[in-house]
Amino acid sequence: MRIEGKEYRTIWFENNVVKIIDQTKLPHQFVIKELKTINDAINAIKVMEVRGAPLIGATAAYGLALAAQENNDSEFIKKSAEELTQSRPTAINLKWAVERMLKKLAGINSDQILSIALNEAKEICDEDEKFCEKIGINGLKIIEEIYNKKKDTVNILTHCNAGWLATINWGTATSPIYHAHKKGIPVHVWVDETRPRNQGANLTSYELNEEEIPNTIIADNTGGILMQRREVDMCIVGTDRTLSNGDVCNKIGTYLKALAAHDNNVPFYVALPSSTIDWDIKDAKDIPIEERNSEELSHIEGIDENNQIKKVLIYPNKSKVMNLAFDVTPAKYVTGLITERATIEASFDGLKKLFK
Numbered sequence: 001m002r003i004e005g006k007e008y009r010t011i012w013f014e015n016n017v018v019k020i021i022d023q024t025k026l027p028h029q030f031v032i033k034e035l036k037t038i039n040d041a042i043n044a045i046k047v048m049e050v051r052g053a054p055l056i057g058a059t060a061a062y063g064l065a066l067a068a069q070e071n072n073d074s075e076f077i078k079k080s081a082e083e084l085t086q087s088r089p090t091a092i093n094l095k096w097a098v099e100r101m102l103k104k105l106a107g108i109n110s111d112q113i114l115s116i117a118l119n120e121a122k123e124i125c126d127e128d129e130k131f132c133e134k135i136g137i138n139g140l141k142i143i144e145e146i147y148n149k150k151k152d153t154v155n156i157l158t159h160c161n162a163g164w165l166a167t168i169n170w171g172t173a174t175s176p177i178y179h180a181h182k183k184g185i186p187v188h189v190w191v192d193e194t195r196p197r198n199q200g201a202n203l204t205s206y207e208l209n210e211e212e213i214p215n216t217i218i219a220d221n222t223g224g225i226l227m228q229r230r231e232v233d234m235c236i237v238g239t240d241r242t243l244s245n246g247d248v249c250n251k252i253g254t255y256l257k258a259l260a261a262h263d264n265n266v267p268f269y270v271a272l273p274s275s276t277i278d279w280d281i282k283d284a285k286d287i288p289i290e291e292r293n294s295e296e297l298s299h300i301e302g303i304d305e306n307n308q309i310k311k312v313l314i315y316p317n318k319s320k321v322m323n324l325a326f327d328v329t330p331a332k333y334v335t336g337l338i339t340e341r342a343t344i345e346a347s348f349d350g351l352k353k354l355f356k
Contacts, residue, residue, distance in 0.1 A: 001113060001178070002172075009168050010055050011062060011125065016069070018062045022049045027206040028303045035059075038067040039079045045087040046092070049199070053240045053276050054128045057093030060084045061121035064101045066337060072110040078102070079180045089288040090249060090326050091240040092278045097124055104208060118313020125168045131273035131340035132170035137340045139176025139236065139271060140183065146233050147185050153214075154180070155233045157190040157223050160251035162238025162271065163336070170245050172206070172271035173236040176338065178237060181213050189215040190226060196296040196323060204294040220253050226262040234267045236338070242270065242277050246331030246346030249283045254322055258333040270329075271338040274355055283326040294321035300301035 001007065003021075007327035011020050018035040024047065025031045033049060035041050041063030044050050051058045067080035081098045089095060104120045104163040105113055147156050162173035170178060177185040180187050189208055194200035201217045208215040218226070226232050235257060248254070248270050261268040281287060316323065344350035 001169060001207065003174065003207075004210070007030055009125070009129070009178050010165055011050065011058050011168065012173065013028060013062060013065070013122070018059075018066060018128050020044060020050050021165070023051060023203060024049050025164075025309075027202050028309055033050070035062070035066065037070055038063050038083075041066055042083055042087050044313075046083070051094040051199070052161065052166040053091035053167075054172070054273060056088060056091050057275060058121070058125050058128060058168055060094050061097045061101050061124045062118075064098065064105070065117035065121050066112065068105070068114045072113045075218035077105065077113075088290060090142075090290045091276075093240075096275050100124065106279070122265060128167055128273060128275070129169040130351050131275075132164075132167050132175050134340040135172055135273065135338055136170055136179040136269050138340075138343050140179040141271070142234065142269065142336075142338070142343065143176055143180040143185060143187065144183075145179075148272070153186040153188050155188050155190060155231055156233045157192070157194045157226070157232045157255050157266075158204060159200065159235075159237045159257055160194045160253070161199040161207075161218075161235075163204050164208045165203050165207055166238060167273075170208075172273065172338075174236040175271065176236060177208075177213065181211065187213060189213060190223065190232060191215050191217045192220050192223065192253070192257075193217055194253065195220055198300075199251070200311030202315070207209065224260040224264075227260050227266050230264075231302050232261075232264075232266050234269065235261050235273055236269045239272045239276055240285060240326060242272055242279075242337065242346075243281055243284060243287075244277065244279050244351055245348050246284070246334060246337065246350065248329045248331070248334060248346070249284070249289075252327050255327040255329045258329045262333050267335040268333060269332055269336050269338055271341070277351065278351055284330075287326075287328060289327075290325040292323045292325050294323055297321045297323050334336070 030136040163171035
């Protein structure tokens, strides 16, 4: 996808370093950052210079390649894998990518391990890009159906950033939107601001602007009244982990959007590549829900009159803060799962039929 007319992926390997778009600087600054060591990769995931389940997985894959470049001893790579897996607990793609890399590197001669690691990391990225493009093609059919009935702009509400910045390219929730736009279907996106990190405002609106797709930022609690007013035709969100029964773990606030959509008969879709399916955990209570630094809530960043990024305190000094990063939407509130293979019902039977 494009930034200032130039096409980018979110991560790539060049001149012996991994390059990423530093998402903590967006939308005010566009910075390409170099990751040179395994610790750089771990830190990029922890502080959310990269974020979004598929991109976290890809960064972990390249992180192990950097580990192999730094020290190709198997014990060092194993330790690096453990540290990567612990860097952010909720997104299943992280664990999935690390396990895939370790399996690929098992028993490999130390002279070959770096080239094999780099090839596998690139394959993970290429695969994710293809999957996200196919998600867009499958989701496009839903948008087309709404447009053919409505004969007017399709209003889509999304939450957080499940755009191309959260993946390698295309995005998950945004991919159908991009495909509809390219086909000439008029779309407008209601962009949840998505406190506390404002990933909707800072990232989703930013990338939609770059693709010249009409969008409007709204406070997180505005979606309900827009649905009551019939100003939302459908919701599409991403997911950090979807259980085999169809329950969806995604950015905090997703559950409330699903409840509002259910109450107002608005279709609520979740877009995901198969790498985001957790086949092991059976009960949503067992999903590790990340609780992040309280400063994400108590402070807010913005750009001042001197074009400098500043962080300011917005809460009383003595106030306590709880910052849960994710919630779980039960499958019964999900209209369908848009995957790279097809759009299916959010259920064990639906997933099993598609991904045996």
